[in-house]
Amino acid sequence: MSTTDTEFLADFAAMSRFGATPGGGVDRQAGTPADHETRRWFGEWLARHGYAESVDEAGNQFGTLELVPGAPYVLLGSHLDSQPLAGRYDGAYGVLAAAHAGASVAAEARGGNLDAVYNVAVVNWFNEEGSRFTPSMMGSGVFTGKLPVADALATADPTGVTVAEALAAGHRAPDGSAPVLADVACYAEIHVEQGRNLEESGTQVGIVDRTWAAAKYRVIVDGAQSHTGATRMEDRRDALYGAALLIAAARDLADEFEPGLLHTSVSEMYVLPNSPVTIARQAVMNLDLRSPDEGVLARATELLGKGIADAEARSRTQISVEQTHRWGLVAYQPDGVALGTASAERLGFTHTTIMTVAGHDSTNLKDAVPTVMLFVPSVEGISHNEAEHTRDDDAVRGVGLLTEVARGLVRGELQTA
Amino acid sequence: MSTTDTEFLADFAAMSRFGATPGGGVDRQAGTPADHETRRWFGEWLARHGYAESVDEAGNQFGTLELVPGAPYVLLGSHLDSQPLAGRYDGAYGVLAAAHAGASVAAEARGGNLDAVYNVAVVNWFNEEGSRFTPSMMGSGVFTGKLPVADALATADPTGVTVAEALAAGHRAPDGSAPVLADVACYAEIHVEQGRNLEESGTQVGIVDRTWAAAKYRVIVDGAQSHTGATRMEDRRDALYGAALLIAAARDLADEFEPGLLHTSVSEMYVLPNSPVTIARQAVMNLDLRSPDEGVLARATELLGKGIADAEARSRTQISVEQTHRWGLVAYQPDGVALGTASAERLGFTHTTIMTVAGHDSTNLKDAVPTVMLFVPSVEGISHNEAEHTRDDDAVRGVGLLTEVARGLVRGELQTA
Known part of the structure; x- marks a missing residue:
């Protein structure tokens, strides 16, 4: 040396x-x-x-x-x-x-x-x-x-x-x-x-x-506060549950393509009011999709829309998604x-x-x-x-x-x- | 009056x-x-x-x-x-x-x-x-x-x-x-x-x-930090993904029983390092199970163990669960x-x-x-x-x-x- x-x-x-x-x-x-x-x-x-x-x-x-x-x-x-x-x-x-x-x-x-x-x-x-x-x-x-x-x-x-x-x-x-x-x-x-x-x-x-091409989003899941114990399951509008469903859906997206063609992630999360006895009224998180193939990214973005609609329906929440960054290959x-x-x-x-x-x-x-x-x-x-x-x-x-x-x-x- | x-x-x-x-x-x-x-x-x-x-x-x-x-x-x-x-x-x-x-x-x-x-x-x-x-x-x-x-x-x-x-x-x-x-x-x-x-x-x-009978837990999901974009999906050990799977599993538990027999919730979550470009190394959350039937609560606790094992395997994380409160009917x-x-x-x-x-x-x-x-x-x-x-x-x-x-x-x- x-x-x-x-x-x-x-x-x-x-x-x-x-x-x-x-x-x-x-x-x-x-x-x-x-x-x-x-x-x-x-x-x-x-x-x-x-x-x-x-x-x-x-x-x-x-x-x-x-x-x-x-x-x-x-x-x-x-x-x-x-x-x-x-x-x-x-x-x-x-x-x-x-x-x-x-x-x-x-x-x-x-x-x-x-x-x-x-x-x-x-x-x-x-x-x-x-x-x-x-x-x-x-x-x-x-x-x-x-x-x-x-x-x-x-x-x-x-x-x-x-x-x-x-x-x-x-x-x-x-x-x-x-x-x-x-x-x-x-x-x-x-x-x-x-x-x-x-x-x-x-x-x-x-x-x-x-x-790689990338699309980055800021996701806001809006639910309603209620008592974690007393509220009937069917009455809940649980923002953290909605967020969890979307995190899982984003991960599953990657399996829709050949290995290495799509990377997805959620890594940052803020929960309101973040109390042990109150169901979350809001969860805010990031969400990234990245791919070496712009067609894959476009298809993934489409599929993500379905994942969001499913998460909204199952958790009775409203999910808004704002694209913060997007670039092609x-x-x-x-x-x-x-x-x-x-x-x-x-x-x-x-x-x-x-x-x-x-x-x-x-x-x-x-x-x-x-x-x-x-x-x-x-x-x-x-x-x-x-x-x-x-x-x-x-x-x-x-x-x-x-x-x-x-x-x-x-x-x-x-x-x- | x-x-x-x-x-x-x-x-x-x-x-x-x-x-x-x-x-x-x-x-x-x-x-x-x-x-x-x-x-x-x-x-x-x-x-x-x-x-x-x-x-x-x-x-x-x-x-x-x-x-x-x-x-x-x-x-x-x-x-x-x-x-x-x-x-x-x-x-x-x-x-x-x-x-x-x-x-x-x-x-x-x-x-x-x-x-x-x-x-x-x-x-x-x-x-x-x-x-x-x-x-x-x-x-x-x-x-x-x-x-x-x-x-x-x-x-x-x-x-x-x-x-x-x-x-x-x-x-x-x-x-x-x-x-x-x-x-x-x-x-x-x-x-x-x-x-x-x-x-x-x-x-x-x-x-x-x-x-109602209740069991309350503190859950720690341990993964490993890595780059949200660059890390291959199969190399990830994503603590927030592990937490999301467990939140969904806890919600699904309630559907295993007649309506009103089991309330489950996760409402508090802390993520480390909570960065937009780093996969979470740790997520800490609460988890509650409540029931008007002690047998249902016992069965739910059992099923929860399976949900935890599934979440660990799918996210390649380790999940530790500490019971913080438990009371019967x-x-x-x-x-x-x-x-x-x-x-x-x-x-x-x-x-x-x-x-x-x-x-x-x-x-x-x-x-x-x-x-x-x-x-x-x-x-x-x-x-x-x-x-x-x-x-x-x-x-x-x-x-x-x-x-x-x-x-x-x-x-x-x-x-x-």
């Missing part, structure tokens, strides 16, 4: 202490003290490695390196925030890989070994996870103009703390020096796969060519995929194109600038869990690939995309 | 302003400002009507009237606290009826029209509802020695506020003058039915002779039922013996002293809902019945029970 690789792994271990959990993971939801500690540490790392640090109004944290005065940036990054009780790699691996790759490429350019036509910037996007503040991919959403910054800042967590308050309480205030979208020529991100495809096929790296730019593939080829890594099921900040960036999205294997595909793990050799191989991609980007190879 | 009846209804309307909700109900969970306002108003009412007010360490609020120096008390009461968004009658009706009945009986005794062998006390039991602080029937549980006072005071609500703190923040501190169990000769309570039996049979009053003392029946008969009210599905403070009291429990009709049996309603003529008829029962109790007619 090279000195660079050892340094990367040591930095990664140091960073993973922030918000560390007894189960070997991290818990640093966006804007919490643990997130701010990680941001502070990363800011110091950037300064030590010659980057100028800045923060924008949405809480996105940047490090910039000037190689070509006045030129746009090649932006590299991911996110340092995590789910509750999450793994150490999700997001944080990509941010640190970006910082190392950017520093290496800048050193090569300054040493005369690389013809730079762009500057280099790294970014830690604020609140990619969306577990504390909805929606997810918030910082990159604001950066790409998809989400008004005022909406983002006014978003409150379940205890009423807003993004604005959470940011003000933490590391570094914006001073107007952070890059904006117009300053960015292209973007690259690396992430752990959050699936088993690379591991099972024994492939070293993946170049993301498409996202979106492609990453073929030129970016080609650049990623050529880079892996040059380094002698086994590689494949791959789809992403999860959303990433690159999902926002690819709609605005030429983008390359890379994956490294994740053991058993375990994700959003403290047991998430990527082997050291896979981790450093990924840094090498991102560095090679960054070289191409800084040379302007994706300029015409 | 008599002057007394008019006064009762005016007092009831005045009391119902505390914690009043836009939907026509009240929201005054135990120890909240709205509960304390009601307690303060009731304390002033007691003082105006000649009662000496006192509070014990568990927050039970008493008013005492001395007729026979040193004699034990006939205790009359119910509870002023409510469920969230609840009706105005549940509990509060019984407390005000007790206060009016006690004052009438004392006036008769002092006027020489009643031979009193006991004194009279009324009580507002603290935290009957148990929605904010578990368990329910807390104050009467402490009073009857079933629950240690230290345990009650240390109980915290979901935000961490303890009963001790909630009581200290509110109306009146204990000074050692409140009655204790040894001072009580017998108890009577009146409550709205929380069911439709009296209304459907056109009966004016009910005398409770038994409680418990009878109220026949002498008390006979006294209630004779009182209704004397007043010319149509009457029936009736079972209670819900627990009441009298459920605790009847295990300690001779007890009479009375019901008045409730429109459509709506309970734990702002729409709960009892007609004025039914309400004042109940006050009359409780007063007649109190006369018998003060004369010592239940002395030998």
Whole structure:
């Protein structure tokens, strides 16, 4: 293992202490003290490695390196925030890989070994996870103009703390020096796969060519409060029972298709009044459908309507479903995929194109600038869990690939995309 | 309608302003400002009507009237606290009826029209509802020695506020003058039915002779966190899905028996981490089974075991079930039922013996002293809902019945029970 690789792994271990959990993971939801500690540490790392640090109004944290005065940036990054009780790699691996790759490429350019036509910037996007503040991919959403910054800042967590308050309480205030979208020529991100495809096929790296199609809903089940003991079963309008029927129906949907063609989930639930002796008047929950096939998603959405009607009838409740997000099978730019593939080829890594099921900040960036999205294997595909793990050799191989991609980007190879 | 009846209804309307909700109900969970306002108003009412007010360490609020120096008390009461968004009658009706009945009986005794062998006390039991602080029937549980006072005071609500703190923040501190169990000769309570039996049979009053059997559980479903989108369906161990299957199974249990023989419910649920993009690692919920037939309850408990095993297998979770309460078909003392029946008969009210599905403070009291429990009709049996309603003529008829029962109790007619 090279000195660079050892340094990367040591930095990664140091960073993973922030918000560390007894189960070997991290818990640093966006804007919490643990997130701010990680941001502070990363800011110091950037300064030590010659980057100028800045923060924008949405809480996105940047490090910039000037190689070509006045030129746009090649932006590299991911996110340092995590789910509750999450793994150490999700997001944080990509941010640190970006910082190392950017520093290496800048050193090569300054040493005369690389013809730079762009500057280099790294970014830690604020609140990619969306577990504390909805929606997810918030910082990159604001950066790409998809989400008004005022909406983002006014978003409150379940205890009423807003993004604005959470940011003000933490590391570094914006001073107007952070890059904006117009300053960015292209973007690259690396992430752990959050699936088993690379591991099972024994492939070293993946170049993301498409996202799964997805439909996300907010579901409200309205019933009527009544006494849990005294109310006759036939008189009940039990919102929690209606919600339970719909959760089961959503799970059963997946079995209507070949394995792997439909993922469904409900993972968040609020019950009113949530009392041990009063039947729930309301249950509010999320519901996601995802598929690598838009036809499957459309058919699943249709079948879901039947599941909702059944749940309403059996529980005597009213179920309203609001679609909060929907995207089709979106492609990453073929030129970016080609650049990623050529880079892996040059380094002698086994590689494949791959789809992403999860959303990433690159999902926002690819709609605005030429983008390359890379994956490294994740053991058993375990994700959003403290047991998430990527082997050291896979981790450093990924840094090498991102560095090679960054070289191409800084040379302007994706300029015409 | 008599002057007394008019006064009762005016007092009831005045009391119902505390914690009043836009939907026509009240929201005054135990120890909240709205509960304390009601307690303060009731304390002033007691003082105006000649009662000496006192509070014990568990927050039970008493008013005492001395007729026979040193004699034990006939205790009359119910509870002023409510469920969230609840009706105005549940509990509060019984407390005000007790206060009016006690004052009438004392006036008769002092006027020489009643031979009193006991004194009279009324009580507002603290935290009957148990929605904010578990368990329910807390104050009467402490009073009857079933629950240690230290345990009650240390109980915290979901935000961490303890009963001790909630009581200290509110109306009146204990000074050692409140009655204790040894001072009580017998108890009577009146409550709205929380069911439709009296209304459907056109009966004016009910005398409770038994409680339904019940088994209450705390259920913990353990799964594993993972990404809602990326995790393959067959790799998931989804705690919320496991919980949903069990909620549906519990509901289906009721259909295994004749209508009315089994009530089942799940009404309270906590999900971890409750994130829109992370499958739940844990769901915690309550589960109740209630029946007027102990054999049905036993059979239902057996069938529930199968429902749990099925839910575990289908969701790949582990479900642990802890029984928190269980009681059989418990009878109220026949002498008390006979006294209630004779009182209704004397007043010319149509009457029936009736079972209670819900627990009441009298459920605790009847295990300690001779007890009479009375019901008045409730429109459509709506309970734990702002729409709960009892007609004025039914309400004042109940006050009359409780007063007649109190006369018998003060004369010592239940002395030998």
